[in-house]
Amino acid sequence: MSLSVCRHCGGAIPESLAGEFCCRGCEGAFRLLQGLGLEQYYLRRSVDPKARPLRPDEDALQIHDFSAHVTVDDTGEASLHLMVEGLHCGACIWLIESLLNKQPGVTWARVNMTTRRLVLRWRQDAARPGDILAPVLAVGYRLVPYDPERLGAETQRQEKELLRALAVAGFAASNVMLLSVSVWAGHFSYMGPHTRGLMHWVSALVALPAVAWCIRPFARSAVSALRAGRTNMDVPISIGVTLACLMSLWETIHGGEYAYFDSAITLLFFLLIGRYLDSRARGRARSTVEHLLALDAVAVTVLDEDGSQRLMPPHKVAAGAKVLVAAGERIGVDGTIVGGASDVDTSLITGESVPVAVAVGAQVFAGTINLSAPLRLVVAAVGERTLLAEIVRMMEVAEQGRARYVALADRVSRWYAPVVHLAALLTFSGWTLFGDAPWQMALLYAVAVLIITCPCALALAVPVVQVIASGRLLRQGILVKSATALERFADADTVVFDKTGTLTLGKPQLVASGDWAESDLVLAASLARASRHPLARALVKAAPASQLADDVAEIPGMGLEIAARGIRLGSRTFIGIADDGAAQGPEMWLSRPGAAPLRFAFTDAPRPDAAQLVADLKAMGLAVELLSGDRAVTAGQVAADLGITEWRAGCTPGEKCARLAELAGMGRKVLMIGDGLNDAPALAAAHVSMSPSSAVDISQTVADVVFQGERLEPVTETLHVARKSRLLVRQNFILALGYNIFTVPLAVAGFVTPLIAAIAMSTSSLVVIGNALRLSRGRR
Amino acid sequence: MLIPVALGLGFAGLLAFLWALKSGQFDDLDGAAHRILFDDDEPPKREV
Numbered sequence: 001m002s003l004s005v006c007r008h009c010g011g012a013i014p015e016s017l018a019g020e021f022c023c024r025g026c027e028g029a030f031r032l033l034q035g036l037g038l039e040q041y042y043l044r045r046s047v048d049p050k051a052r053p054l055r056p057d058e059d060a061l062q063i064h065d066f067s068a069h070v071t072v073d074d075t076g077e078a079s080l081h082l083m084v085e086g087l088h089c090g091a092c093i094w095l096i097e098s099l100l101n102k103q104p105g106v107t108w109a110r111v112n113m114t115t116r117r118l119v120l121r122w123r124q125d126a127a128r129p130g131d132i133l134a135p136v137l138a139v140g141y142r143l144v145p146y147d148p149e150r151l152g153a154e155t156q157r158q159e160k161e162l163l164r165a166l167a168v169a170g171f172a173a174s175n176v177m178l179l180s181v182s183v184w185a186g187h188f189s190y191m192g193p194h195t196r197g198l199m200h201w202v203s204a205l206v207a208l209p210a211v212a213w214c215i216r217p218f219a220r221s222a223v224s225a226l227r228a229g230r231t232n233m234d235v236p237i238s239i240g241v242t243l244a245c246l247m248s249l250w251e252t253i254h255g256g257e258y259a260y261f262d263s264a265i266t267l268l269f270f271l272l273i274g275r276y277l278d279s280r281a282r283g284r285a286r287s288t289v290e291h292l293l294a295l296d297a298v299a300v301t302v303l304d305e306d307g308s309q310r311l312m313p314p315h316k317v318a319a320g321a322k323v324l325v326a327a328g329e330r331i332g333v334d335g336t337i338v339g340g341a342s343d344v345d346t347s348l349i350t351g352e353s354v355p356v357a358v359a360v361g362a363q364v365f366a367g368t369i370n371l372s373a374p375l376r377l378v379v380a381a382v383g384e385r386t387l388l389a390e391i392v393r394m395m396e397v398a399e400q401g402r403a404r405y406v407a408l409a410d411r412v413s414r415w416y417a418p419v420v421h422l423a424a425l426l427t428f429s430g431w432t433l434f435g436d437a438p439w440q441m442a443l444l445y446a447v448a449v450l451i452i453t454c455p456c457a458l459a460l461a462v463p464v465v466q467v468i469a470s471g472r473l474l475r476q477g478i479l480v481k482s483a484t485a486l487e488r489f490a491d492a493d494t495v496v497f498d499k500t501g502t503l504t505l506g507k508p509q510l511v512a513s514g515d516w517a518e519s520d521l522v523l524a525a526s527l528a529r530a531s532r533h534p535l536a537r538a539l540v541k542a543a544p545a546s547q548l549a550d551d552v553a554e555i556p557g558m559g560l561e562i563a564a565r566g567i568r569l570g571s572r573t574f575i576g577i578a579d580d581g582a583a584q585g586p587e588m589w590l591s592r593p594g595a596a597p598l599r600f601a602f603t604d605a606p607r608p609d610a611a612q613l614v615a616d617l618k619a620m621g622l623a624v625e626l627l628s629g630d631r632a633v634t635a636g637q638v639a640a641d642l643g644i645t646e647w648r649a650g651c652t653p654g655e656k657c658a659r660l661a662e663l664a665g666m667g668r669k670v671l672m673i674g675d676g677l678n679d680a681p682a683l684a685a686a687h688v689s690m691s692p693s694s695a696v697d698i699s700q701t702v703a704d705v706v707f708q709g710e711r712l713e714p715v716t717e718t719l720h721v722a723r724k725s726r727l728l729v730r731q732n733f734i735l736a737l738g739y740n741i742f743t744v745p746l747a748v749a750g751f752v753t754p755l756i757a758a759i760a761m762s763t764s765s766l767v768v769i770g771n772a773l774r775l776s777r778g779r780r
Numbered sequence: 781m782l783i784p785v786a787l788g789l790g791f792a793g794l795l796a797f798l799w800a801l802k803s804g805q806f807d808d809l810d811g812a813a814h815r816i817l818f819d820d821d822e823p824p825k826r827e828v
Contacts, residue, residue: 090814
């Protein structure tokens with residue numbers, strides 16, 4: 001391999017090419033930037049090895065028709081929202097904005113680096129969107145239009161509301177606290193009842209509107225929980241805060257000594273911080289997943305009656321329409337072939353690692369990849385028993401089962417809320433019946449019990465740990481999508497893997513030893529260069545020095561041929577050898593005049609750390625299982641290589657679900673890891689699930705956790721973090737409850753003043769937060 | 781009395797924050813951190 005790197009994308013330059021660039025696209029992009037005076041970009045950027053290299057797609061311009069997503073306002077200004085892939089650092093924002101601002105007619109171009117989205121506005125009569133965006137595509141970024149209304153608008157609205165409430169609570173809490181400090185000081189030195197009354201009134205004036213505004217997120221969730229006949233942590237919070245305010249108001253009106261306005265608003269402030277951080281951490285993970293999905297969405301080429309071609313998003317294509325699928329393209333719809341013959345890579349649907357030959361009349365499914373020749377399809381009826389519909393149905397059934405899982409915090413609050421309210425009731429009746437206190441006094445003590453037990457630390461115990469855990473995972477490219485995912489992860493005692501694409505890379509590799517010589521390999525690779533078939537690609541990869549031979553013809557479903565020289569590369573039948581069923585895994589044959597046919601064998605290699613992972617999981621005390629849709633020979637081989645004793649091959653999606661149900665029936669908590677469409681129902685049915693980011697979109701949507709990268713190490717890392725978080729959450733609960741055990745007797749006895757309440761509450765919250773912070777340290 | 785002054789200043793700060801939130805200044809915290817590093821001498825908008 002050459003040591004020099006491409007001046008544009010930073011990738012290695014293939015040995016066969018002289019010069020400073022790895023491909024023509026990169027060279028063009030470099031010249032373009034140079035011509036515009038933007039070559040400073042190369043000095044400013046820092047390449048992020050995890051992001052997609054900045055290499056232009058040759059057919060980038062044809063992939064998307066932007067005009068469908070343009071909106072025009074009254075003043076003739078058009079706008080377009082796009083997602084950007086390939087952002088490495090701040091210099092990329094600068095480059096994109098500079099490129100766009102140089103285009104005629106552009107009035108506004110801004111890239112949001114957090115969400116990786118671009119907003120573009122221009123005068124509609126001045127330019128077409130495709131022309132404006134052409135230079136950005138030519139430099140190598142990928143742009144996908146999206147509908148801002150549909151994507152993430154809801155979560156963003158909620159997040160803003162939380163932030164606004166947080167600001168109000170912060171303002172009110174700091175001011176009320178200032179006033180309260182002087183009141184507390186007044187208890188020890190001289191402060192007249194009138195001054196104290198004034199302080200209380202000012203506090204009430206600030207705190208009451210603020211509380212009324214800030215309690216809404218909690219009250220809403222509490223009300224919806226009560227309506228459903230459950231309780232959650234928000235119920236005692238809402239009741240405690242409301243009662244504290246009402247009692248303080250009553251005290252203030254009657255010139256009483258103690259008011260709890262500061263406790264009420266500070267409590268809300270702390271809780272809002274937790275809520276906001278939590279929603280931000282998960283919102284980020286979710287938006288990254290949405291981003292990955294949108295980039296994967298393919299446009300479908302629809303053939304009209306008059307023979308013209310149009311690009312359309314798959315969900316807009318009507319049943320019965322004719323669709324053209326080019327070689328190398330992912331098939332976007334389910335349909336029947338009416339023209340052409342090709343090989344189809346079905347690994348994402350069936351788990352089968354060898355492509356299937358298809359011809360006219362065969363059914364193909366969305367998510368498969370057309371490999372060797374263009375195909376014409378008639379789109380199958382929507383909502384019929386298509387494979388996709390079937391799988392989605394199974395998934396929905398499976399997901400209903402999982403919705404029954406109750407978060408640990410809610411399980412705690414299920415008994416916590418009644419106990420607290422009972423304690424308050426007992427305090428009230430105890431003081432009135434046996435304590436000979438007037439009923440106002442008894443009520444005051446009862447409310448003090450509610451305030452002191454208001455689960456501030458308890459409500460922070462889970463979200464703080466969650467935020468820190470998901471933040472730590474996010475930095476390693478592991479996206480935690482569901483709120484209870486980490487809790488369920490920690491429960492897992494069995495790991496079930498899919499094979500193709502999960503334990504293995506999903507791409508075949510040439511077996512290095514065979515009865516062929518190096519020169520045979522180079523000859524075979526020179527033919528293989530003409531094809532997109534994964535086996536041919538693997539041959540080329542094994543012989544990078546080979547050059548494409550002249551006059552190679554591809555015979556779809558069979559192989560490659562140089563007719564003039566009589567050289568053939570392809571399947572057994574193509575070479576003319578009888579299929580005796582002895583084929584061990586994928587293979588290709590090379591035949592030449594005057595020589596015996598040679599066999600090239602391939603395997604789907606396991607991911608580099610798959611064996612290590614299986615060993616680690618076993619060491620952690622988890623049972624490991626393999627459920628594959630592939631043939632028994634291949635699946636058994638992989639299982640043996642990785643040391644997995646429990647494996648099943650040839651599983652349909654239904655059988656995978658059935659096996660998971662069987663395991664669940666045995667009381668096992670299953671972690672399912674898979675990527676294909678055939679795994680989606682199993683992912684939804686499992687106790688907790690994980691997908692690589694190379695998975696099909698449905699799998700990524702149902703999986704609780706999505707991880708990026710080629711390695712499988714994120715599995716152990718997530719398990720490790722999940723178990724650590726569970727430990728910390730439990731410790732936090734013990735700390736929070738321990739604090740209650742100390743303070744509740746004080747409150748019942750009527751010794752709690754606002755000062756004691758404030759101190760007890762903030763110290764317990766700080767202790768809980770401090771304990772959670774330990775998670776961010778101590779990476780293995 | 782200092783109390784109204786203190787409250788007034790705090791309230792002004794709160795309003796300023798709410799305004800900033802509404803006008804989208806908190807939408808892209810990562811981008812803003814990087815943007816400051818690039819100084820362009822040419823004006824950001826140029827008619828060609």
